[in-house]
Amino acid sequence: MATEHAASHTRLPRHDAPDDLLPQYGCGPIKFDGGSNALFERHLLFDNVLAPSEIGNRERYEAIARSVRDILSQRWQQTEETYNRENPKRIYYLSMEFLIGRSLRNNVLNLGLDPLARRFFNETQLDELAILAEEPDAGLGNGGLGRLAACFLDSMATMQLPAMGYGLRYEYGIFKQTIVDGWQREQPDNWLRRPDPWEVARPHLAVAVELGCSFEVRGGNLKAIVGVPSTLLGIPYDRPVVGYGGKTINTLRLWASATPDSFDFQEFSAGEFVGALAERLAADTVTRVLYPDDSTSMGQGLRFVQEYFLVASSLADLVRRFRANNSDWNDLPDKVAIQLNDTHPSLAVAELMRILLDKGNLAWEESWEITRRTLAYTNHTLLPEALEKWPLRWFELLLPRHLEIILEIDRRLREELLARWPDDNDRAERASIVERGGARLVRMAHLAIAGSHSVNGVAEIHSRLLRDVTVRDLAELYPDRFNNKTNGVTPRRWLLLSNPDLAGCINEAIGDRWVTDMERLETLRPLAEDGGFVSSVRQAKRAAKLRFADWLKSQAGISVDPDTIFDSQVKRIHEYKRQLLNGLRIVALYRRLRENPHLDIEPRTFFFAGKAAPAYHVAKVIIKFLNNLGDTINGDPATRDRLRLVFLPDYCVSVAERLIPASDVSNQISTAGYEASGTSNMKFMMNGALTIGTRDGATIEMAAAAGEENFFLFGLTAEQVATSRGWYSPWWHYENEPETRAVLDLIMSGHFCRHEPMIGETLRNILLAGGDPYMHLADLASYMEADMRLQSLYSEPDAWTRRAILNIAGSGKFSSDRTIAEYASDIWNLEPCLVR
Numbered sequence: 029m030a031t032e033h034a035a036s037h038t039r040l041p042r043h044d045a046p047d048d049l050l051p052q053y054g055c056g057p058i059k060f061d062g063g064s065n066a067l068f069e070r071h072l073l074f075d076n077v078l079a080p081s082e083i084g085n086r087e088r089y090e091a092i093a094r095s096v097r098d099i100l101s102q103r104w105q106q107t108e109e110t111y112n113r114e115n116p117k118r119i120y121y122l123s124m125e126f127l128i129g130r131s132l133r134n135n136v137l138n139l140g141l142d143p144l145a146r147r148f149f150n151e152t153q154l155d156e157l158a159i160l161a162e163e164p165d166a167g168l169g170n171g172g173l174g175r176l177a178a179c180f181l182d183s184m185a186t187m188q189l190p191a192m193g194y195g196l197r198y199e200y201g202i203f204k205q206t207i208v209d210g211w212q213r214e215q216p217d218n219w220l221r222r223p224d225p226w227e228v229a230r231p232h233l234a235v236a237v238e239l240g241c242s243f244e245v246r247g248g249n250l251k252a253i254v255g256v257p258s259t260l261l262g263i264p265y266d267r268p269v270v271g272y273g274g275k276t277i278n279t280l281r282l283w284a285s286a287t288p289d290s291f292d293f294q295e296f297s298a299g300e301f302v303g304a305l306a307e308r309l310a311a312d313t314v315t316r317v318l319y320p321d322d323s324t325s326m327g328q329g330l331r332f333v334q335e336y337f338l339v340a341s342s343l344a345d346l347v348r349r350f351r352a353n354n355s356d357w358n359d360l361p362d363k364v365a366i367q368l369n370d371t372h373p374s375l376a377v378a379e380l381m382r383i384l385l386d387k388g389n390l391a392w393e394e395s396w397e398i399t400r401r402t403l404a405y406t407n408h409t410l411l412p413e414a415l416e417k418w419p420l421r422w423f424e425l426l427l428p429r430h431l432e433i434i435l436e437i438d439r440r441l442r443e444e445l446l447a448r449w450p451d452d453n454d455r456a457e458r459a460s461i462v463e464r465g466g467a468r469l470v471r472m473a474h475l476a477i478a479g480s481h482s483v484n485g486v487a488e489i490h491s492r493l494l495r496d497v498t499v500r501d502l503a504e505l506y507p508d509r510f511n512n513k514t515n516g517v518t519p520r521r522w523l524l525l526s527n528p529d530l531a532g533c534i535n536e537a538i539g540d541r542w543v544t545d546m547e548r549l550e551t552l553r554p555l556a557e558d559g560g561f562v563s564s565v566r567q568a569k570r571a572a573k574l575r576f577a578d579w580l581k582s583q584a585g586i587s588v589d590p591d592t593i594f595d596s597q598v599k600r601i602h603e604y605k606r607q608l609l610n611g612l613r614i615v616a617l618y619r620r621l622r623e624n625p626h627l628d629i630e631p632r633t634f635f636f637a638g639k640a641a642p643a644y645h646v647a648k649v650i651i652k653f654l655n656n657l658g659d660t661i662n663g664d665p666a667t668r669d670r671l672r673l674v675f676l677p678d679y680c681v682s683v684a685e686r687l688i689p690a691s692d693v694s695n696q697i698s699t700a701g702y703e704a705s706g707t708s709n710m711k712f713m714m715n716g717a718l719t720i721g722t723r724d725g726a727t728i729e730m731a732a733a734a735g736e737e738n739f740f741l742f743g744l745t746a747e748q749v750a751t752s753r754g755w756y757s758p759w760w761h762y763e764n765e766p767e768t769r770a771v772l773d774l775i776m777s778g779h780f781c782r783h784e785p786m787i788g789e790t791l792r793n794i795l796l797a798g799g800d801p802y803m804h805l806a807d808l809a810s811y812m813e814a815d816m817r818l819q820s821l822y823s824e825p826d827a828w829t830r831r832a833i834l835n836i837a838g839s840g841k842f843s844s845d846r847t848i849a850e851y852a853s854d855i856w857n858l859e860p861c862l863v864r
């Protein structure tokens with residue numbers, strides 16, 4: 029049962045160089061002498077069978093990565109061996125997304141091989157940056173939810189928890205974004221075009237996934253062939269998850285879909301040559317591509333099959349492992365915890381019930397008890413359009429046995445609701461799993477809540493709104509299940525790796541134990557008054573800005589001035605995240621400057637980055653507007669020396685690793701009540717940016733941790749948003765606030781979109797005619813006021829840096845180690861398992 033109690037923090041290992049690691053490697057200690065490391069040279073020459081003259085940076089990258097994998101492979105295998113031997117309780121993290129980014133530098137760092145790597149690049153004189161850039165940025169996720177899963181894997185391995193991630197091996201990750209004429213264009217991300225040195229295929233561990241119908245691919249869509257059952261194969265591909273210190277190396281197991289060979293033989297013998305190949309095509313299609321829309325559950329049949337494929341493959345795999353070491357099904361909840369990352373894998377409720385009922389031959393009550401005690405569910409959004417509901421018809425076609433089970437769960441749930449609130453049929457209807465009326469739909473969040481012992485949101489405010497508003501009826505029925513786990517991010521990737529200057533300066537001041545014990549950053553607080561430390565933190569920020577400016581120049585030919593404020597908003601483009609509000613602020617500053625060229629304002633560079641779902645038209649217009657706005661202010665002689673706007677294309681983990689350390693200001697400006705948590709907010713904070721933002725998501729807790737006086741908070745609270753929504757009118761602000769009116773008039777005059785009247789029209793619709801559902805205009809004046817406070821602080825460099833230090837000092841809570849410690853103690857009841 030989940031509790032609200034603070035976790036007893038699982039103790040983290042000190043980072044010792046993994047001295048026991050190298051000797052374990054079969055060839056003895058690795059030598060990097062004279063630039064001729066045997067391991068590297070061997071991979072370089074033999075893996076691709078190339079002449080030395082044909083070898084380029086891609087081959088060098090592969091050879092280095094393969095060498096690192098050689099070094100970690102024995103420890104990886106020992107980790108699994110230890111788990112098998114000791115049979116501890118394990119946590120399985122099920123997620124449709126893992127936004128991994130690049131692995132080479134991260135693995136080198138976590139293995140403690142950094143000094144060796146530095147020596148290697150020194151001696152060989154190879155171009156380190158060019159070689160690292162050869163690794164594709166593994167983009168198997170859309171945004172926050174997928175990146176959170178990757179941070180959690182890092183923390184679980186670092187904390188030596190027996191954990192495994194389960195996901196899908198998409199052949200194409202999140203699309204590549206280019207900006208053409210200001211518009212987003214999508215290109216496929218063929219990240220597996222070249223062999224991936226990190227993955228290990230394990231075809232001998234393939235599992236069968238049974239479906240109630242067959243498929244063919246028509247016009248890019250999956251079409252069901254009714255009444256002809258079929259089988260998919262799930263092939264596991266394992267990736268190492270190296271804990272910091274290299275002691276534990278856990279596994280991320282990604283499933284690829286394939287056709288069982290038996291199919292082909294039967295079909296061939298019947299002369300169905302083309303039919304057999306089409307079958308193979310349909311099976312391969314299942315894990316072809318990540319769905320790039322994180323805001324609408326659009327009723328895509330292929331997505332439904334993907335979700336079941338993940339669940340069925342993963343449960344078959346973990347149940348097989350459980351059965352190998354345990355004989356009694358009743359021990360499952362003591363040996364296995366399964367965390368559902370949003371509702372995407374929530375078919376696990378029905379699948380586990382099916383396994384227990386049909387394979388274990390257990391009774392309903394016993395099966396239900398085991399299922400509930402094993403599963404736990406995390407909610408990541410309250411947006412109604414993102415809450416998954418699948419047509420009941422699809423269950424009939426594809427998963428008839430699961431449908432029977434879900435209908436029985438639904439029947440019992442309705443019975444329970446009516447027993448508790450007799451005659452309250454409305455409540456039973458609202459809280460049930462199957463939504464009636466019209467085409468029947470299965471509410472996946474309700475299924476997940478009914479079938480789990482823990483339901484958590486990802487920040488205090490979000491967990492409260494989830495419980496009190498979004499699923500209130502179920503929360504009243506099962507109050508003990510609901511709890512909060514405020515998100516966190518891994519300080520290894522997001523500080524130590526991405527910001528060496530700042531990390532070095534912290535190390536010098538307080539040592540390096542913060543890397544696995546972020547609460548230690550608190551001891552920096554008094555140093556905010558230490559002139560020497562203040563100046564070294566300022567220098568670190570400047571170094572990060574210079575590094576970023578150099579990179580931007582070399583990559584995109586764009587020059588930015590490190591002496592300006594770097595003011596960033598980077599995240600998926602969504603109306604609720606209000607990139608448009610930021611645009612309005614920039615237009616207001618631009619106007620002020622044009623009205624009064626002598627205005628004393630701090631020179632500033634605004635950075636935007638983020639992708640829009642390909643079918644989200646309004647979000648694409650927002651991107652177009654921001655690009656046009658940039659063209660205008662960057663080209664206007666009246667402003668271009670003091671305001672610049674840069675839209676960085678193709679936001680991804682690697683871009684974030686460069687921009688976040690270089691930023692002075694972090695914009696977290698969602699309409700209060702809409703951003704579940706946010707996680708970039710935390711990365712900015714630990715890198716010494718100051719936040720200008722609304723009281724939403726985890727930003728509220730960040731401000732509390734740093735002291736609200738060290739934040740630039742503004743705008744309506746979630747309560748104010750909820751209570752004013754009924755009577756709110758953007759027109760009032762347009763008519764009564766001169767600057768708001770002038771900003772909108774300037775936009776609608778076509779000043780920024782001269783030959784594109786559609787843009788101004790769309791913005792007018794969003795902000796005025798359409799009623800401004802995300803209440804941009806309600807918050808603009810207070811955003812401008814907070815921005816003035818921010819600018820005046822920036823004009824006092826010491827005072828600014830002091831606040832930055834107080835932010836860094838308060839950021840310890842937002843380590844994913846803290847989050848995982850809470851999951852482990854409150855939800856999973858899980859202990860570390862030391863390898864060997």
Ligand code: 26V
Pocket residue numbers: 170171172173174176319321322323324325326331370408409414486515703704705706707725
């Ligand atoms: C929803 C859907 C709907 C159907 C098709 C594909 C798809 C893919 C992803 C999603 C998930 C949307 C929810 C989400 O990403 N939430 C974000 O989770 C972060 C980690 O908890 C949190 O910091 C962000 O505030 C929250 O927006």
